Amino acid sequence: MALDTPPKGWRSFARYSMLTIVALFILFPVYTTVIAALKPGNKVLDNPLVPDAFTLDVLKDAWTQGRLGRYLMNTTVVAFIVTSVQLVTSIASAYAFSFLKFPMKRLVFGIFLSTLLVPLEVTLVVNRRTIDSLGWLNSFQGLTIPFVATAFGTFLLRQVFMQIPPDLREAAQMDGLGHWGFMKEVAIPLVRPTLGALGLFSFLASWNQYLWPSLITTEDDMNTLQTGLRLLASSDLDKPNLIMAGTIIAAVPILIVLVVFQKQLVRGLTAGAVKG
Amino acid sequence: MAVKTRRLRDIPLAFTMLGPSLLVLLTFVLYPLGKAVWLGQQTCNVQGKNCKSVGWGQYTTVVKSDQFQHALWVTVKFALITVPIGLALGVGLAVLADKQLRGMRFFRTIFSSTIATSVAVASLMWLFLLQPSVGVLANLGWLRDIFPVIKEPGLLKDPGTALWSVGISSIWANLGFTFILVTAGLQSVPKEMHESAYVDGAGGWMRFTNITLPLISPTLLFTTVVLTSRAFQAYGEMDLLTNGGPVPQDSTTTVTYLIYGSSSIIKNNDGLQAAVAVLLFLILLALSALQFRGFGKRVHYGS
Known part of the structure; x- marks a missing residue:
């Protein structure tokens, strides 16, 4: 059998x-x-396990009064900026490490490598001061720029680039294909599946950021979903249904993203939960 | 000579391609690490300005302080609660769902689902379950009668149950992640090995301990390392569920909460925050080195 x-x-x-x-x-x-x-x-505390009353008003309240709509927009903007710029910087630096010849390459590579050892939580004490001195508290720059480059993404893509035989690059060069052309015609198509995984992974990580936005956000207009939920929970604890409506609004978009990109998720997690 | 010129010809392009990444990584990863080491021996005013050096002894003072040692102990306990239980549950779920049965995709989706919850979403869902006045459990009469602690003082407010409650919320939130990783590991185990062992008369448990576990040991090591570092960096759970409390025991003040928490005693002291952050860095570094060394030898990476 x-x-x-x-x-x-x-x-x-x-x-x-x-x-x-x-x-x-x-x-x-x-x-x-x-x-x-x-x-x-008025019904939320009796029979908390039984759906004995129904209304959509609480979800509407959370969206408008609770300002979840605003927070959702902020989070989406931040996650899209971080993800797309991260992809560009990762492709560029991975390409440079794989196909370009330049002095001190090993040193620069070592610098990239060493950043993988530094946990986020250790850097934020100083980053908050840096962002403050740049005048970027309560701004999209503050929420995005510290995260627009990633050594992890660079290494992931470099591993794939290294599979391209050097002969192929040389042959392409003989045929007059420069680096930009080679990148566009050969290198990027090859890493497309990896880019999907990396992109989803960056998007999730950025969407879920909690500590950093809570350190540099004091104005309600700049709250992300995560810090907005924190505000909602601290100011409206007497309205648990409003808070729960907020958590649903915050969770549903990412649930949809994950269902659509299931394959990339598994690939991304197994390759890279290191910087989770 | 030709080689030399080619080495130099790429420089402008390499600079363009690496420059942006290098700038960001230096400014927001390596500089803050170095600066934190320096800041750790300074003391600043409450606005974080006018920092003055008070000597490297500040690190020793922090290490010797009751607050740091307490936070470290809480963190270790939190890791000892969340990592083994989370890993065991993840493996159990993955094994349970690792059969070609009708409807298994449905169950796998449910088991993975908690990966879609951010720390804020997961914590607030659990806050609504556990909170002593508006929480679900506290408003179930029969349950409250069996476990009065749910209502008075509340699972998150009793020093004996607070850390466990936060831990359970955290285990739940990480379960989808663990499940997905272990499932991927299980799928890499060749079916033939199980079949030949089955023919040789090995029972289910024997096949699990002698074939499955050794073959997925790289996955288990990886998952353990990630879960441990997540436990040591956990912050949102404490911020939303307990605020590091209950006081005065500070039962859920972990090291990360000690650095950043809104009710932490060092929240307005950049120097001490930096010192604790640097110590956290050293602890995490030592921990992952230990884990890779300790388990690394026993891990079967295949050929």
Whole structure:
């Protein structure tokens, strides 16, 4: 009997039962959140497990009064800037390390390598001072620029570039194809799948940033979803349904992104949770 | 001579391509590290200005202080709660879902789903479960009667349960990530190995310990290292669920919370914050070196 044929009878029943029980446990916090977000304020505390009242007003309130709409826009702008610029800088630096000849290459490479060892939390004490002295508190520059380059992305792409045989580059050169042409025609098409994974990974990391925006944001207009939720939770604890509506609004876009880009997710995580 | 000119010809292009990345990495990763080391022996006013050196002894003072040692101990406990349980649950779920059955995609999607929650989203979902006045558990009469601590003082406010509660929220939030990684590891285990062991009469548990575990050990090592460093850097959970409290025990003030927390005693002292950050860096460095050394030898990387 091959092992991957479906088990019959009670064994498969037992497995399905276990799977279902575990799934229910995992979904329990999500379930209570959704129930609360769809209940009017006066009903939310009685029968917290039963959907005995329904309204969309709380979601609307969270969007307008709770300003989740504004926060969603800020987060989207930040995540798109960080992701797209990161992709460009990573391609450029990976290309330079793979195909260009220049002095002190090993030293520069070593500098890139060493940044991988430094956890984010260690740098933020000083980065907050830097951003302050640049006058970038409460600004998109402050939220994005410290993250627009990544050694991790550079290494990931360089690994793929290194698979291109040097002969190919030389042959292309003989045919008069310069570096920009070679990059466009050969190198970038080759790393396209990796770019997808890297892009999704950067997007997620940027979207989920919590500590950094909370250090440099004091004006409500510049809150991201994460810091906005923090504000909502601290100012409206007496309205748990409003907070839960806020968490739903914050979670749904990323849920959609992940469902669409499932393949890239697995690839990106296995390649690179290092800088998680 | 030709080689030499080619080496030099690429310089402008290399500068264009590497310049932006290099500038950002130097300014926002390496400079802050070096500056933090220097700042760690200084003291500044509450605005973080007018910093003056007070000597490298400040690091010793921090290491010897009750607050730092307490925060380190809390962090270690937090890692000891979240990493083994999170890893075991992730492996358990992945093994459970590692069968070709109808509907398995559905279950896999659910098991991966918590990866879509940011720390703020996950923490607020758990805050709503655990909070003693408006929380779900506190408003379930029967449950509250069995476990009065849910209501008075509340799982997040009792020094005995606070760290565990934050830990459970954190385990839940990381479960999707662990599940996806271990599932990917399991899928790389060749089916033939299981089949021949099965023919030789090896039972399910024996196949799991003798074939599956050794073959996925690189994945397990990687996941352990990531989960440990996440535990040491955890911040949002404490900020949203407990504010480092309950006070006066500071039961959930981890090292990262000690540096950045809004109720931390050093929140307005850039010098001490930098000193603790540098110590956190050294601890994380030592920890990953230890993990790779300790487990590295036992990890089976295949051929």
